Amino acid sequence: MRPRIVALGDSTSCGEGVGLSIPSGCTWPSRLTAATPGAELLPLAVAGSRLRDVHEVQLPRAVRSRADVVTLLIGLNDVARAGFDRRDFRRVLEDVVGAIRATGALVLLGRLHDVTAVLPLPPSLRNAVRARTAAVNEAVDSCVDDRVRPLDLASLPGLRMRRMWEVDRVHPNVAGHALIADAAARVLRSSGFPVGPVRQPAMPSAPGPLREAGWLVRHGLPWLGAHVPQVVLPALITAARPARQG
Numbered sequence: 676m677r678p679r680i681v682a683l684g685d686s687t688s689c690g691e692g693v694g695l696s697i698p699s700g701c702t703w704p705s706r707l708t709a710a711t712p713g714a715e716l717l718p719l720a721v722a723g724s725r726l727r728d729v730h731e732v733q734l735p736r737a738v739r740s741r742a743d744v745v746t747l748l749i750g751l752n753d754v755a756r757a758g759f760d761r762r763d764f765r766r767v768l769e770d771v772v773g774a775i776r777a778t779g780a781l782v783l784l785g786r787l788h789d790v791t792a793v794l795p796l797p798p799s800l801r802n803a804v805r806a807r808t809a810a811v812n813e814a815v816d817s818c819v820d821d822r823v824r825p826l827d828l829a830s831l832p833g834l835r836m837r838r839m840w841e842v843d844r845v846h847p848n849v850a851g852h853a854l855i856a857d858a859a860a861r862v863l864r865s866s867g868f869p870v871g872p873v874r875q876p877a878m879p880s881a882p883g884p885l886r887e888a889g890w891l892v893r894h895g896l897p898w899l900g901a902h903v904p905q906v907v908l909p910a911l912i913t914a915a916r917p918a919r920q921g
Contacts, residue, residue, distance in 0.1 A: 680707065680714055682716065683729050685752055687703075687846065689720040695841050697847075719736055720733070738775065754807040781822055783862060785825075786811075788829045789829060793837055826858060860872075
């Protein structure tokens with residue numbers, strides 16, 4: 676039988692972002708599949724997904740898919756939206772990973788990088804994002820075992836380079852996807868899964884200020900107006916509260 680790889684998650688896996696799109700064959704799950712002899716990919720990741728979307732929509736299909744490997748990179752939308760609860764995130768993640776693990780598939784589970792390394796943010800928002808990212812990664816770490824292997828984006832120095840990211844500084848570009856695929860391949864090889872070398876594209880230049888400004892006006896500012904207050908306002912309110920006297 677052909678090895679089957681199933682990709683769960685959000686835009687980091689499907690390549691779709693606000694005003695941008697990575698060719699389907701260039702996403703990191705696609706490159707990983709192309710490097711695996713005879714493998715086929717079932718791409719279930721959907722842009723904008725949070726962990727609960729994976730649990731409710733993507734997971735049932737993954738469980739039925741008879742996958743050999745299931746990749747799950749999720750959490751950035753949970754970090755960026757209101758209502759994040761670290762205990763609930765951990766509980767749901769353990770449910771998702773447990774259900775996949777029970778099928779016998781090898782799980783490749785992503786740890787988030789520090790998005791603020793390439794995305795300048797006000798101090799209060801930066802601290803809130805970093806705290807939530809740490810909570811996501813702690814939940815990931817709690818799930819790791821011999822059949823659940825971590826894909827640690829924070830350990831990849833290349834992802835701290837601006838040229839690896841799209842104009843929005845949130846989504847990896849084609850080279851960034853290839854870098855993630857290469858790291859994923861190394862993890863799977865260490866677990867005995869037959870993955871060959873991942874083809875690496877030429878190193879791109881970072882987007883210039885004119886392109887960044889154009890994207891910001893057309894796509895970034897409307898998105899910010901709709902979503903950032905959910906994180907910015909709570910972060911600023913928390914920072915403005917006087918410290919409790921104990």
